[in-house]
Amino acid sequence: MESFGVIAEFNPFHFGHRYLLEEGKKLNSNGVCIAIMSGNFLQRGEPAIVNKWKRARMALKQGADLVVEIPVEESVQSANNFARAGVRIANLFQIKSLVFGSEHPNLDFQKMAGKIDDQHDRFQSYEKNFAQQLFGDSKVASNDILGINYAYWNLKLDSHLKLMPVQRVGADFNDKVIKNKEFSSATAIRNELIKHGTSSTALLTSLPRESLAELTNSQLVSWPDFFPMLKYRVISCDVAELARILNIKEGFQNRIRSQIKQSNSYEELMDHLKTRRYSVTTIQRMLTAILLNIPSTVNLDSKPRILGMNQLGRKYLSKINNSDKILNRISQKDFNNDYFYSDRADRIYQLIAPNDFMEKIILV
Amino acid sequence: MESFGVIAEFNPFHFGHRYLLEEGKKLNSNGVCIAIMSGNFLQRGEPAIVNKWKRARMALKQGADLVVEIPVEESVQSANNFARAGVRIANLFQIKSLVFGSEHPNLDFQKMAGKIDDQHDRFQSYEKNFAQQLFGDSKVASNDILGINYAYWNLKLDSHLKLMPVQRVGADFNDKVIKNKEFSSATAIRNELIKHGTSSTALLTSLPRESLAELTNSQLVSWPDFFPMLKYRVISCDVAELARILNIKEGFQNRIRSQIKQSNSYEELMDHLKTRRYSVTTIQRMLTAILLNIPSTVNLDSKPRILGMNQLGRKYLSKINNSDKILNRISQKDFNNDYFYSDRADRIYQLIAPNDFMEKIILV
Numbered sequence: 001m002e003s004f005g006v007i008a009e010f011n012p013f014h015f016g017h018r019y020l021l022e023e024g025k026k027l028n029s030n031g032v033c034i035a036i037m038s039g040n041f042l043q044r045g046e047p048a049i050v051n052k053w054k055r056a057r058m059a060l061k062q063g064a065d066l067v068v069e070i071p072v073e074e075s076v077q078s079a080n081n082f083a084r085a086g087v088r089i090a091n092l093f094q095i096k097s098l099v100f101g102s103e104h105p106n107l108d109f110q111k112m113a114g115k116i117d118d119q120h121d122r123f124q125s126y127e128k129n130f131a132q133q134l135f136g137d138s139k140v141a142s143n144d145i146l147g148i149n150y151a152y153w154n155l156k157l158d159s160h161l162k163l164m165p166v167q168r169v170g171a172d173f174n175d176k177v178i179k180n181k182e183f184s185s186a187t188a189i190r191n192e193l194i195k196h197g198t199s200s201t202a203l204l205t206s207l208p209r210e211s212l213a214e215l216t217n218s219q220l221v222s223w224p225d226f227f228p229m230l231k232y233r234v235i236s237c238d239v240a241e242l243a244r245i246l247n248i249k250e251g252f253q254n255r256i257r258s259q260i261k262q263s264n265s266y267e268e269l270m271d272h273l274k275t276r277r278y279s280v281t282t283i284q285r286m287l288t289a290i291l292l293n294i295p296s297t298v299n300l301d302s303k304p305r306i307l308g309m310n311q312l313g314r315k316y317l318s319k320i321n322n323s324d325k326i327l328n329r330i331s332q333k334d335f336n337n338d339y340f341y342s343d344r345a346d347r348i349y350q351l352i353a354p355n356d357f358m359e360k361i362i363l364v
Numbered sequence: 365m366e367s368f369g370v371i372a373e374f375n376p377f378h379f380g381h382r383y384l385l386e387e388g389k390k391l392n393s394n395g396v397c398i399a400i401m402s403g404n405f406l407q408r409g410e411p412a413i414v415n416k417w418k419r420a421r422m423a424l425k426q427g428a429d430l431v432v433e434i435p436v437e438e439s440v441q442s443a444n445n446f447a448r449a450g451v452r453i454a455n456l457f458q459i460k461s462l463v464f465g466s467e468h469p470n471l472d473f474q475k476m477a478g479k480i481d482d483q484h485d486r487f488q489s490y491e492k493n494f495a496q497q498l499f500g501d502s503k504v505a506s507n508d509i510l511g512i513n514y515a516y517w518n519l520k521l522d523s524h525l526k527l528m529p530v531q532r533v534g535a536d537f538n539d540k541v542i543k544n545k546e547f548s549s550a551t552a553i554r555n556e557l558i559k560h561g562t563s564s565t566a567l568l569t570s571l572p573r574e575s576l577a578e579l580t581n582s583q584l585v586s587w588p589d590f591f592p593m594l595k596y597r598v599i600s601c602d603v604a605e606l607a608r609i610l611n612i613k614e615g616f617q618n619r620i621r622s623q624i625k626q627s628n629s630y631e632e633l634m635d636h637l638k639t640r641r642y643s644v645t646t647i648q649r650m651l652t653a654i655l656l657n658i659p660s661t662v663n664l665d666s667k668p669r670i671l672g673m674n675q676l677g678r679k680y681l682s683k684i685n686n687s688d689k690i691l692n693r694i695s696q697k698d699f700n701n702d703y704f705y706s707d708r709a710d711r712i713y714q715l716i717a718p719n720d721f722m723e724k725i726i727l728v
Contacts, residue, residue: 229592229593229596232715233600235711236657236708236712291600293600344599347599348600351595351596
């Protein structure tokens, strides 16, 4: 049975995602598509615009056969660690190939990944500029870098995923407003949603109706919703407690302690925290780890949880011999172990968006 | 220079407090009155209805010559530990006598305190029933017990305060509604304030106009205001983290972890937590320590801070030789040491009531 994986966030699921899944099916004899997706808090250090169940359902309606959740302690991570989680989970599912969008699919990702192995420490905390410096190629772009990270972990984790870059179409990854109607960036779509709600006509052409259906009547969530909790937590913690949190580095615990006092909104806080040293997403990942109280000692090998699947997904799952390393039904023991921080993240997310939350696997 | 202390919360300052201070002046040759007062979180495990600066000003306008704050880690304590803090601070100020309200001022407090010394462990966590059992006297009431606690620590801390019980007048300490117009209980007054605001005509006869002036246009604060923060904190903490908090005992960390999930308001939470074993105030003290994240290892000998004083208070302060053990001006070092948890408590209190907060000593 052919299989392929995509590592994604679907925040929300748009035409670009649908295109990627369709291409994946074509490249893999119409095999089973395993979507490896972030839960309620994302790689950019942000809460998802709608909860993971809704996003899983969007994906299942539009090409994915099984959606598995990246544990939150692995999703709120730099691109390199995020890629590690994706490749790790792909291996648990014994997936044959990994399909990903790329600005330059003709790059030799595996070869490029080999080049960075001896600079791993620098690469761990790399920035786009560093990557370009390293590869001496000004063409290397955001999704290419993710691809190189996948290749890196494919090597390191001794997995044998076939890498299948797919040419990205349409909008730039980081477009902030809707430009290309059909292939708008997720960022542009989120901005439109937060600003004008689901009734915005601009969304009709840039979001599939299956996605719009899930979004309609949902509470749309963004960082400012969590600002009061974040402020309370920072005020009520010692510097030593903050220093023990995941992602916190180089005295950031002192910086946030002093800056939060004069910040009365999330925007103000970000204005105060921004420096040339840290990107917005680096800061946001630190803030998310503080909000969720994830310690730096957290285990990064928890069993991932299946959020939903269709008949084909179920059939595939029954054939692999790794199902004891994957959470299908979830027990109290799992809530206290592998699912501990993901459960906490869900409960905190639900303090803002308490409705429409489902906790049972989606079977379609 | 004659001096006397009163240990109080002034939540808010009412006619009963004024009467006590007047009696104290009469008994102490019109000497200086040092009010030893809780800050923003109180012995009953509750936030104060208005902040400590306003309450200090009420007291300074109505008989107190100097108001000193009990550090928060000592104010949110059982009656026994609260009494310890009061006696400790009275000694720092080299006060001669301690004036306190009592239902039965003819009791021999010092003798009764001597009786409990060998049962100290039980006494630490005593309840009213236990005290009555111990003393074999059904007359012993709330304020009497506080008096016995003062006497106990007067003995233990080798201090030589002269105890001056003053017959309580008017309302029962625990009256929930205003009955006796002039001497209403603080509980009844708070309930009236929260329910009907400062314009309630019932308050005109039960609150001095100096107190009403401070309360008018103030935000009135109560536990439900902090419920979202409390819920967030409990959800985002491990059981092990909760177990390290001040006042937490006998598995309460597990109980609150499981009960908070199904509680959507402070009232619901209290309904779920109440047992025959714990009084409401015992539970509230645990919840306050969780909210303020005060560890069980906290030092209970911090320097107390002066909140305000008049000319007489300043004169008295200049004559005692202990001023290095008292915070008058407060430095950054103090914020990080002696005043650490009180500052945190203030900042958390200000998340609910951000206005009208002053951070400089009141000089009248």
